[in-house]
Amino acid sequence: MSAIFARIVAIIGGVMILMRRWGVSAEAPAVGGAPIIPEARPQGIPTLKMPTARGWKDGHTPTAAPGLKVNAFAAGLKHPRWIHVLPNGDVLTAEALGVPGGRIKTPFDYAIYSTMKRAAAVGNSPNRITLLRDTDGDGVAETRHVFMDSLNHPFGMAMLDGTFYVGATDGISSYPYVDGATRIDAPGRKLVDFKPAGHWTRSLLPSPDGSKLYCGVGSLSNIGDNGFEAEEGRAAIYELDIATGESRIFAGGLRNPVGMAWEPSTGSLWTVVNERDGLGDETPPDYLTSVKDGGFYGWPFCYWGQTVDDRVEQNPALVATAIRPDYALGGHTASLGLCWLPAGTLPGFPDGMVIGQHGSWNRSTLAGYKVIFVPFENGRPSGPPRDILSGFLAPDEKVSYGRPVGVTIGPDNSLLVADDVGDVIWRVTGAA
Structure with a gap:
């Protein structure tokens, strides 16, 4: 009887939280190189708002610019999160859901779980990588194969000199690969161990010369x-030396660095980071932001430079070293995917970065739920963001048809976008 009562209390508490927090924000988006960031207003009960996942039906698609x-x-597909294109043009997608959290102990725990379940953010994880092959070049994958399975929440993928690398939640492993293969069955070799769970994604990016791998590791909380x-060992980008097998933290204080990309004119590493709630x-x-070797970017002590978060026991010496990010993307947009888009890849778009914004839960008016483009000149962001794909969210914010995550350039010079709620890989090209 006590268990039933506790469940009823949790449900009531969760519903009350949701009703209290469903509102409209009057704040302008904090976007660009010099954003106006409102004064912090710590929330005793965090805002909790997320649309119900519906998926795409009857030919409905995102809206292209x-x-x-x-x-x-x-x-x-089943919750595709990340994309990698093999040298022969085959497209891989990592399919996985989040690592299960701890026990539900409070009404807010239950409210979070219920909200995430309704948004298709929790469930049985497929834990596999699927190979997609467009055999006739028409922009649609006619065949698919289970490339790898029984993995521990795979995410990042990379190919270097006939070796395939997987960033799973507990580390980086390497596997032998034969060109054109539709499956890898060989056992992997563990190269780096990471603490699993929390922000569980482990993105991978090779250095331009192929000698190193960079991996994004998010915080636990x-x-x-x-x-x-x-x-310890989290909220950082790691660098793995392929030849020696040695790894180190390249930069820290990055709450959840997911997508990474190289800016070609300067050779700088860039990342997108999900900030605190x-x-x-x-x-x-x-x-x-660009990422400096040895740089510290504030988490958890401060944000946007040296703006202190009073909720955290402070480290003044470390705060004094915090680097201000380059370009704000708005509050709680959950910017995850990142790739460099060379000028001319999409008509009307100059050099710049493409960003997959998965979408918010911790704000009164939802944000993100789109794929955007940030133009670059002389190695730096040079203007306001532009939409590439929108329409993932219904106008009344009650339903999401999809949520974009990973972005990459396809084998035919299109833009590919992983949509983990819609269970689709979208392909974007010129309209002509």
């Missing part, structure tokens, strides 16, 4: 909620 068109490269020891709709903004 003028001059562009979109088609489903592959549909009927929002602001070190379980103590700093639990966060519970301080307001636009505070602090997620961001796009």
Whole structure:
């Protein structure tokens, strides 16, 4: 009887939280190189709002920007999160859901779980990598194969000199690969161990010369909620030397660095970072930034430079070294995917970065749920963002048809987008 009562209390508490937090934000988006970031307003009960996942039906697709068109490269997948194109043009997608969290102990725990379930963000994870092959060049994958399975929440993928690398939640492993193969059955070799769970994604990016791999490792919690020891080795980008097998933290204080890309004119590494929750709709903004070797970017002590988060036990010496990010992307947009888009890849788009914005839950008016483009000149962001794909979210914010994640350039010079709620890989090209 007590268990039933506790469940009823949890449901009531969760519903009350949702009703309290469904509103409209009056704050302007914190976007660009010099954003206006509202003063922090710590929330005793964080804002919790997320649309119900519906998926795409009856030919419905995202809305492409003028001059562009979109088609489903592959549909009927299971929570595709990330994309990698093999040298022969085969397209791989990592299919996985988040690592299960701890026990439900409070009404807010139950509210979060219920909300995430409704949004198709929790469930049985397929834990596989699927190979998609467009055999006739029409922009649609006619065949698919289970390339790898029984993995521990795979995400990042890379290919270097006949070796295939997988970033799973517990580390990086390497596997032998034969060109054109539709499956890898050989056992992997573990190269680096990471603490699993929390922000579980482990993106991979090879250096331009192929000698190193970079890996994004997110925090366990929002602001070190379980103590700093639990966060040791997290909230960082790692560098793995392929020849020696040695790894090190390349840069830290990055709460959840996911997508990474090289800016070709300067050779700089860039990443998109999901910032902390519970301080307001636009505070602090997620961001796009270049990453300096040895740099510290603030988490959990401060944000957007040296703006201190008073909820955290402070380290003034470390705060003094915090680097201000380059470009704000708005509060809680969950900017995950990142790739460099050379000028002319899509008609009307100059050099710049493409960003897959998965979409918010911790704000009164939803944000993200689109694929955007940030133009670059002279190695730096040079203007406001532009939409590439939108329409993932219904106008009343009650339903999401999809949520974009990974982005990459396809084998035919199209833009490929992983949609983990729609279970689709979208392909974007010029409309002509």
